[in-house]
Amino acid sequence: MQQEPLRLTTGSATRPPVFTLQRPDSDHLVVALAGSWTLHAHPPVPADLLAALDGTVHRLGFACDGLEHWDTRLLIFLATVIKTAGQRHIDVDRAGLPPGVRRLLTLSEAVPEQVTYSPPGRDFLPTRIGRCVLALIGQSREVAAFTGEILLALLALLAGKKPFKPQDFLYFVQNCGVGSLPIVSLIAVLVGVILSFVGAVQLQMFGAQIYVANLVGLGMVLEMGALMSGVIIAGRIGASYAAQLGTMQVNEEIDALRTMGISPVGFLVLPRILALMLMLPLLCVYADIMGILGGSVIGVAMLDLSLVEYLEQTRKTIQLYQFGQGILKASVFGVLIGFAGCLRGMQCGRSALAVGEATTSAVVTSIVLIVVSDSFITYLLYR
C-alpha cells in the first residue's frame, strides 16, 4: 500500500509547491504535483493548467510522487481543476491522488443542504419606502399592544392581584434609587456649578450677582433637575432593562413565562416601570438640592455672597408649585424611560447583536421621549 505523505501544518516547508504537465498519450494529460502545498506556501495559480485542458484532452490524471505536505490549499486547487474538467467533459482519474485528498474531495462534492431561504437583496426605492411604511405601522401596533398589556397588568394590580413578586419591585427601587445617588450627585452638583458660572459672568456686569441664586434655583427646579436625572437614569437603568429583557428573550425565558400562563408584562415590565415612576421624582428632588448647593459654591467663592444670603434668595425665588412642576416632569420621564427600555427589550431578536441594538435603541428612544415630552409639558404649563 502506498504511504500517504505526512501532513504537517507547522510549516517547515522544504520545497516550493509546483506542478508539471505530462502527456503520456495524445488525449491524456497527467498533472504531476510536487513540493509542499500548504496555506503558508505560495502555490502556482491553475490558469496554465486550465488552459491546457483544451479539446485535445479527454482524460485527466494525477501523479503525486513528489508531493511532500498538503492541506486545504491543495484541495481548493484540485477542486477548481476538477470542476473545470467536468464542465469540459473530460474524464478525471483520481487514483493518483493521496487517499485523504480523494476522501475530502468526495466529501465536498456530496449533495449540499438545500438553500430554502434567500437573504433579501436590494429593492427598488418604492418597494423600500413601502416596507418602511409597513414596518412603521407594525411598530405602532406593537407599541399600542404593549401599552394595553401594561394597563391591563396595572388594573390587575389595582384589583388586588399580585402580577409580580414584591421583592423584585423593591430590588428595582433600590437599584435605580439608592444605586443611582452617587452619579446623580456628581452630575447635579456640576450642572449647578455650570449654571451659576455662566450666569455669574453676565450678571456681574450689572452688579446683580445675587440673582445668580434665582437663575440656578429656578433652572434646577423647573428644568435641569428632572432632565439630568432623566438622562442619567435612561443610560443607567433604561439600558439595563433593555439588556435584561433582551437576554431573557434570547434565552427563551420570556416564552417560558408565557407558557406558564404568567404575563411577562405584568411579571417583568410592570415592576420596572413602577419603580422608575416612584424613584425618578425623588431623584429629581435630590438633584435639585444638589444643584443648588453646587451653585452656592460658586456664589460664595466667586461672587462674595454669604451662604445664608444665597440660600435665602433661593428660598424666596422658588415656589412650592415650581417644585411640583419638576416632580411632575420626572414622573413622566420615569414612565417613559421604563416604557422605552422594556419595549425594546421585549421586541429584541434572538442574537447577541439584537441585544446590543435593543440597548442602544432604548437609550436613544428614552432621551428623545424625555426631550419631546419635556417641551410639551413646559408648553402646556406656560400657555
Added chain:
Amino acid sequence: MTPPAPAIVVKGLTMAYGSFVLQRDLDFTINRGDIFVIMGGSGCGKSTLLRHMIGLKQPASGSVWYGEADFWALDEDERAAIIRRAGVLYQSGALWSSMTLAENVALPLQHYTELAPEVIDELVAFKLSLVGLAGFETFYPSELSGGMRKRAALARAIALDPDFLFFDEPSAGLDPISARNLDQLILELRESLGATVVIVTHELASIYAIATNSVFLDSEAKTMLATGDPKTLLQECTDPTVLNFLTRGTGQREVRTV
C-alpha cells in the same frame, strides 16, 4: 507499525474553582490520531477539563503537555502558538452572530495567514462544502437550524487545518440522525486530515461508534475512574460506576449501536 506518539499528556491535573475541587490527580495520554472521549455524568467537570486543555482555565496543580511543551508553564504567546494548531467546536456552536457564515470561517484565515482575499474566499467555500453547507456563505447563524449551525461551527474549527480538534458535546441538541451524520463527518475529517480529536460527550452511541480511547470522570470520587478504549472498558472494567454508565444502567456488556 511505529508505536503511537503521545500528542497530549495530562499529568496529575487538579481542577478547582476557588477552594472547591472539581477533579484531582488526572493522568492520561492522548496519542496522535486518537479519537479521545472525555466521558462522565453531568457536572463531573468534563467541559472544565476541556477548558484546561485549550487554555481557557489554569489548573490548580498538575500539567498539560503538548508533545514536549509543558502548556501552562509557557508564556502567553507560546501558548497561543500551540492553540492556533487546535480547532474548537463549542457546545452551542458559538458562531459570531454579527457575521455571515463566510465571515465566521474566514476570520481565522485572515488573522493567521497572509493569503489573498480570493484564495480565502475559495478556502471558505471549500470548508463549507466539506460540512455540506455549500451556498450558505451569506447566511447569518440565526437563519440556520441547530444542526446546520453545529456544522458551520465545525467548518470554522477546521479553517486552519488544525492538528488537534476539540469538541464540547458535539451531538447536544441534535436529532439522532444529525448526531450520527456529525459523528461520521468527524471520523471522515480525522481520517483525511490526520488530526487528533478530543470529544466531551455522554452520548453512548457516539462513544462506541467513534472513540479509540477515553477517560471516565466521576463527580463523587472527584477523580478519574478508568481510561482506555471504551469498548474494551465495557468488557473488562470492574468498577461499578463506570460499568453502570457504559451499560446505561443495565449491566449488560454488549455494544449496542443505535
